[in-house]
Amino acid sequence: MLIRQGVALLFVFGGSAFGDNPPEIPDTPAGHTLSLWLEVFNSGDRARIETFMRTYSPTRDLDQEVGFRARTGGFDLLSIEQSKRTEIAFRVKEKASPTQAIGVMEVKDADPAVISTFSLRAVSPGTRFEEVKLDPATRARVIGGAASMLEEFYVFPDTAQRMATGVRARQKHGEYDAIVNGNAFAEKLTHDLRDVGHDKHLSVLFTPVAQPPGEPEADPEAQARFRKYLAGVNCGFEKAEHLAPNIGYLKFNFFADPDTCAPTAVAAMNFLADSDAVIFDLRENGGGQPRMIAFISTYLFDKPTHLNDLYNRKENSTDQYWTLPYVPGKKLAGKPVFVLTSKNTFSGAEEFSYNLKMLKRATLVGETTGGGAHPVAGHRIDDHFSINVPFARAINPISKTNWEGTGVEPDIKVPAADALTEARKRATELSNAKPTE
Secondary structure, three states, X not given: OOEEOOXXXXXXXXXXXXXXXXXXXXXXXXXXXXXXXXXXXXXOOHHHHHHHHHHHOOOOOHHHHHHHHHHHOOEEEEEEEEEOOOEXXXXXXXXXXXXXXXXXXXXXXXXXXXXXEEEEEEEOOOOOOOOOEOOHHHHHHHHXXXXXXXXXXXXXXXXXXXXXXXXXXXXXXXOOOOOOEHHHHHHHHHXXXXXXXXXXXXXXXXXXXXXXXOOHHXXXXXXXXXXXXXXXXXXXXXXXXXXXOOEXXXXXOOEOOHHHHHHHHHHHHHHOOOOOEEXXXXXXXXXXXXXXXXXXXXXXXXXXXXXXXXXXXXXXXEEEEEOOOOOOOXXXXXXXEXXXXXXXXXXXXXXXXXXXXXXXXXXXXXXOOOOOOOOEEEEEOOOOEEEEEEOEEEEOOOOOOOOOOOOOOOOEEOOHHHHHHHHHHHHHHHHHHOOOO
């Protein structure tokens, strides 16, 4: 999942794997695995997806994969961009929108052909795939660029220096010399950096599509694509339901930028306004913008409340996050709140959960969360490589610390799959105990 200051953008498949005029998938180990993956993934059948992953991609998370499939609805295969025996590049179109993506899958030359690296990146229609074969100069440039960005921006300078020293030492010892695949190199660097820094937000990224100069966030075309994506996924808000006897249920999968998505958040929160209790489902929420966290939190308090602080190392400054002076519609202040969590609840979703737990404003139900408390920003290294660098750390005004590396412990521990049933039972008990007016 790619997170830039917490917002995730991912793609997957559904329905027919191949559209109306299917391109021919090559008769290679990589082609066979791609074809099977498309078929199984598009089926939406959890058991089939689990069987496939157990055989072909055992390190990937099943819940994330199934949730990913449920959220996005699917892709049509548009073209095969490149084919080798153990590597295949392809272009797909999301069924629910005009969004296109280029994927690269590399497999082991064995039976079964297990997936070794796999990426999907959103692109503009007509964007060209570029074959990138790494040479010593490119590897050195990427390592140097990654190390430089870490030393300049990473939230803990000492850790940044240790990470940079570590990958440079591995480079000197020749550990990267045999890597010619961009995805494999990015994954290896990410693994080696995290092995030292233990920061799940940190990642090196590769794309087979040349990126324009400047920082990733400054690309107007990418920003326009992202706004279109937000509209297509309803700003992350997946379900708003009324559950008997009078419980409001809201499932959303990231905290989007309120500059674009505040109206959607207002509509969702006003839908819950007359509920006796509210359940927020963050089991598949991968993070988001602190300002949206503050926006939604404002509906839960009737007076100004200090939620969280973010300390920026490079700027040596601290931003405070409080509830807002005003949000449209009714508030839910005083009404029981339950937050559903899982091991996949991450970053900004953890902040929302942690804030409410520290303020004793909600009951957390489910599993311990992922453990990422450092906001991240993307930095371009070259045309095909970038690095996501955690640049700040959360400081809760009550605990004076955060959930980095530990996650947020739920108040009621149950498997994530059982969290809604448990929260609904407890919310119903509270609703039944409410005095009749």
